[in-house]
Amino acid sequence: MDKSWLQQQVLERLAADLLQVEQAVSVAHEAATHEENIAENKYDTLGLEAAYLATGQARRAEAIRQALVQWRLFRPQPYSASQGIQLGALVCLLGADEKQQQIFLGPEGGNMKLLIGAETIQVISSQAPLGKALLGKAEGDEVTLEVAQVKQQWEVLSVT
Template identity: 40%
Template sequence: MNKTHFIEHLRFALSAQLETAKMAAKTAHDTATHEENIAENKYDTLGLEAAYLAQGQAQRVNDCYLSIQQFEQSFKEVISDQVSVGALICVEYEAGTQAWFYMGPNAGGLVVEHKQFNVQVLTPHAPLGKALLNKHCDDEVTFNIAGKSQQLTIVNVL
């Protein structure tokens, strides 16, 4: 796996999230300010609800910008053999299946397709992220998710 190419794919995915958030915010704003949504009586709350939605979507756009800034910082992290924010990690589960993860500052759960792999973004706050943090290649890691213990081995840290 080429980390530089993966980072470009991740940048594209983050930009796509931002564009989606911008479109949703514009749609919500247009709905909130449309003349048909002016309240006709105290029970007509469509305009108010649309305004709350527009505010939430605007916050989502701000969060996307902040996320991109934080990821750009993580892309500059010094490469080491230890799992930290900015690391691209390959793990192997007990069943023999492998999975790729990127330890990011946020956006946990985002899946980025790179070549034939799906790389999932982890944060240091997620159970698996906590378990992997500061570990090295060939370390065995045990963690619990939903009360079920799982074990994996770190195959590669880029």
């Protein structure tokens, strides 16, 4: 699997997400400033609620813009057995349930699932719990993670 192509897929998804959020910001801003939403009494909070929504959407848009910058600057490196799994690794894991899972370890802000043909690739950051647990591991290593008091285990089958 070509990591540059995966990176391009993430960038396209982030760009689409940004467009959608920017449209939501515009709608929320319009609702917050529309003359029909001016408060008539202290209990009339529609305009205030729309302003809060617009602010939250604007923050989300900025987070996506930051992620786009990080992903544009990101240069996935080939796997080095001496360093173990690092940012940019494409990892195949085998779970305790005998199911395989593909993980692409990237920079912040790209947490998503990509459907490539019949295959699903989970994109996570090195700051995600599983991302942190994978760093430095090599093929054949076991990775253990406890989430909500449930222990999960995987074996690293392959890394590229």
